[in-house]
Amino acid sequence: MKNAIARLKEELIDAAKILSREELVRGFGHVSARLPDTKRFLLTPRVSLALVKAKELLLMDFDGRVVEGGTTPPFEAALHAAIYRHKPNVHAVTRIHARKANYFSVTKTIILPVHNHGSFFSGGVPVFKKTPLISTRQLADEVANLLENRPAVLLRGNGQVTVGRSVAEAVMMAIYLEEAADMLHGALQLGEPIFLGEEESGLGKKETLPPVDLERAWNYYKSRSQEKTKPQRK
Amino acid sequence: MKNAIARLKEELIDAAKILSREELVRGFGHVSARLPDTKRFLLTPRVSLALVKAKELLLMDFDGRVVEGGTTPPFEAALHAAIYRHKPNVHAVTRIHARKANYFSVTKTIILPVHNHGSFFSGGVPVFKKTPLISTRQLADEVANLLENRPAVLLRGNGQVTVGRSVAEAVMMAIYLEEAADMLHGALQLGEPIFLGEEESGLGKKETLPPVDLERAWNYYKSRSQEKTKPQRK
């Protein structure tokens, strides 16, 4: 168990660096992972994902309370707790601020898929209309409810939530959500987009992220996140 | 007092590197900080913010004259002086050239908030219509007057001024002004934006930048600004 937790912590830190490198977060945002077969999850604290360390990760219960750890939890811990409580298949949650997906959240244009990696968002990404931070159990339940069995929800003018059956999958949903937003934004400037049909999306989902490709994508983005040079003082 | 000044100088240099790293300045621009309980402020000289050093900072009086320092003051020193003279709560001023905020300054479209970090600009960012550099006391007073108690003013076709109760706050207002401009620019390409209501903006202001988050954001952007590799000769 000890080793499993250590590995999960390492994965979460990798996720934090990837989300930061891809600029899906800029100083804020958080990411969490369910501790298998418990009512606990690991959560990044109120520290930039670019800078957070494994020893700073918090162990949280499903009421959003700190069980173990000396750092301050994010204001929206309740959001992660609610998702784990309501969605037994979800094993990881990202709370990000992807720029182009954010554009859509403040207009009436729905993110619908036009390209292969957009398939996961077939049927459209719902927008949570209320703007306060998701800091109460009630707001958190409402977001979890809106999510249903989808991989992502937009929070109006305040970023996104993505989920997955693993840390890698939740992170890839974050990356592909922004990619889907970018694709649709770019296409809309050229004219009427040709959306993927339902059958095409279904096929896309099956084809684009089998385990071998999930690992391939994860390795690529992890490698990118580690390319940075060491910070150096002036 | 000596140590307080040394710390303030270090903060100003950090601010200069951050504004440069985020490309809110490209060779030009300046940033200043009030010396608490005096009629003096520290100001970056006529040197690129990417390259300026602590020992080059100028000590200025509220008439925009150099009190101490061997470098040349920027042409717009009067602008900083006027703001400190008129706004006792302002402790730092940035004079930047953010690209997307600049787009708005040359059209009739007002920057109004659509997202959480836009809340600070509730009511719209005013545009100073005259185009000369703000090098006279009269022009400087006019800009200070237009600023009122807002965090930012656009100068038509020539960048922006942002202010804060601390160096970190003035810098974050610069970053969030550009983020608000980017959000609105991106959303306008999709259709009619859904602006934040006044109540939503009020809530946003309260929630998005409490001291702990200001420090968090500052640490993130400071760390990014230090990631660069050492310049090396051909």
Place this chain on the structure above:
Amino acid sequence: MKNAIARLKEELIDAAKILSREELVRGFGHVSARLPDTKRFLLTPRVSLALVKAKELLLMDFDGRVVEGGTTPPFEAALHAAIYRHKPNVHAVTRIHARKANYFSVTKTIILPVHNHGSFFSGGVPVFKKTPLISTRQLADEVANLLENRPAVLLRGNGQVTVGRSVAEAVMMAIYLEEAADMLHGALQLGEPIFLGEEESGLGKKETLPPVDLERAWNYYKSRSQEKTKPQRK
């Protein structure tokens, strides 16, 4: 022959790093080269082009089967095989996911040339409308058929195929396809584009990529791809 193969492998790895550095692939995609005077080609395996190594390259036959190599071939190996089978003049194939060219593939706007490097795409880049991965011989034959004697085909919502008489040429066609898409996308936001006439395109083709310039461009992009700093662990 040994040396020729070793050189070709090195070229393919250079191509993989260039396509990755230019973000024409992000974790996925593949690139291949015909083994001169044989019915064999070298192909990158199911590994990110940013990370793939020479020893992982696969030797494939024209039925898309692995002849030599211990890694897993990409799902779309059949596509490369079909192109080499049908196009004796093609010596290299890239399978990429260029972002702006992808925008065009999901609208009715055709990529037609407006600038010198667009000349190669005179007459327009055709779009393959079916969305499944090109994993069967039949789909692969259809794509090869659509390609005719052109340098590029768009796959709807799923990237592009480019070909060339050498690895360098196939890579430059990938770079210039995305450049042509960017040019047209940017121009369309300003008004009616002035397309290159047929005669102008013919002239452009002749002038813009003679061997000396192909080598010059290749050296430039190869150098850029090697500028990255060494990955370093947290």
Place this chain on the structure above:
Amino acid sequence: MKNAIARLKEELIDAAKILSREELVRGFGHVSARLPDTKRFLLTPRVSLALVKAKELLLMDFDGRVVEGGTTPPFEAALHAAIYRHKPNVHAVTRIHARKANYFSVTKTIILPVHNHGSFFSGGVPVFKKTPLISTRQLADEVANLLENRPAVLLRGNGQVTVGRSVAEAVMMAIYLEEAADMLHGALQLGEPIFLGEEESGLGKKETLPPVDLERAWNYYKSRSQEKTKPQRK
């Protein structure tokens, strides 16, 4: 004289690195400088500006012929020669491929100034409509003629020419031309731009690039161009 030539060569190499770092060239393009009080100029050869070395610079005469040097001159040497022949005040010429300025060259929208650094382009940047490379004396004379006493000309779908009274000035005209194109492109997406009036432009020209600011800008961009890490082999 020897030292003056060595210094000029160093400046040209700095210019080449700056233009490459700012992505105003990507593998192609060239830059030249008049040898004061002679009918000669120094010109970069048919080598990427990112990679060119001082010892590869060519000494050219005003007929576009190589006087000294072992490298191949660019196809458009005649263009530089014609400008030096016709414009005694021009001491440096850049031949670049700036992306956003290029968008304008293939539409009927003229680059007119909306912001301070756009002032130099008051009255609009003319477009040379013919598309062949400027490789003959006649075409070169036509471009020089179109340039008149302006700092820049667009070549339809094939980049730009900028000139200056010094290498630094020609380079800054290249940077500010692209900045002016970006400003106008971004503003046009928001609505009707407010152009600078003639008087405002005149004021801008006088204010924005006095020698001290030219040096400041040059130092900034030169420093940026040297930040790259050393290329390293796979």
